[in-house]
Amino acid sequence: MRRTPEEARTLALASARRLLLAEGPDAITLQAVASDLGMSHTNLIHHFGSAAGLQSELMRQMVSELTTTIESAVMRLRAGKGEVKDFVDIVFDAFDRGGAGRLAAWMALTGESMHLAPIGEVVRDYIDSVERGADAEGDAALIHERVTSATLFVTVAALGDAIIGNELRKMVGRERETVRKLMGALLPAVLAAQPNGSGQS
């Protein structure tokens, strides 16, 4: 009956995430989480300080997972172990999995965009890594521009897909991978210095 603080926090964050996915951001209230867990809402205040503390911690956790996932994909790409198409898949999955994209959108909508900073960092890391590996050939400035553009492109599309992709696909009758497949096919053309490459490896 008496959980460790870590247990309590983990349970609460899992419940909050469940509520976010099922009923949207506004459903994450102290009472809803407490009743879902069968505990009192005052206990949540005890563990998180306030309702804002819980929400903030949920944001921090999900952004952390998101960036970790993407970072590992960047590592593989840096090691030359993966294709661009796989990277696209991972980014799309990362925004889709566990409602990370919906949460990111919520943060952007409610003005809590400071929590998004880690995403910007990992994007910058990715840009640096690709730049470093590629500056042997071609114009470094040009490559920098292409890589940043491509990364922005993937991230923005992955977010949009996570939020509205399912609804739109339902309306026009396409399957789930439609957008990410296109992105995977087109991105190499953006990255390649020569405009001919649709490098299908």
Add this chain to the structure above:
Amino acid sequence: MRRTPEEARTLALASARRLLLAEGPDAITLQAVASDLGMSHTNLIHHFGSAAGLQSELMRQMVSELTTTIESAVMRLRAGKGEVKDFVDIVFDAFDRGGAGRLAAWMALTGESMHLAPIGEVVRDYIDSVERGADAEGDAALIHERVTSATLFVTVAALGDAIIGNELRKMVGRERETVRKLMGALLPAVLAAQPNGSGQS
């Protein structure tokens, strides 16, 4: 002192939109709108029936504007008066202008996705028009697939750009048109039946 019903509704919707842009979806309350307009919140209930009625009307109005804008762009494209790049620009602007993208995201997040149906319809209209104009040449089924994919692609990316584009661009230091320019450059390749064509009209 005594407005016409249309005046009152117009004022209220404008105020609600302002609040949505400035402080996010949760800021659209009867009290906030009423105080912004210097009227009592009961008057808003009189005109919209309920708080949900006001929000619903705001969604309807903004989606209507969005679809109207996109539809006119589709007409121009159908008449052969515009390039694909212009269409991309218009879709991106439509989601950005007046916070339509943020509102669409809010709808998707809160489960009010029925209001999104008109967007699906205009997308389907666009698909039909392009299909009809293009089925003289090539495989009709293939063209259908390419066009639906491309339209999904543009819409999803435009939404993502409207929500998180500014934040991400700020973090990596790119200007505003980065993503839409890429989309405009890549989309013709998706639409062309032959993989060589980046058909610039």
Add this chain to the structure above:
DNA sequence: ATTCTTATTGAGAGTATTGTCAATAGTGAC
């Protein structure tokens, strides 16, 4: 002018949410 419609308001009820505070009860340390 009188009447009718309705835009507008203020008071107040009902509910949800956050938060405070004191008290209870596990759990480990000694």
Add this chain to the structure above:
DNA sequence: GTCACTATTGACAATACTCTCAATAAGAAT
């Protein structure tokens, strides 16, 4: 076993939001 720590709870206050209801008043119609 006793004590200290703290996870947990229930009662209660405070605020915000929605909504009902009765009353007021502005404008149109006659």
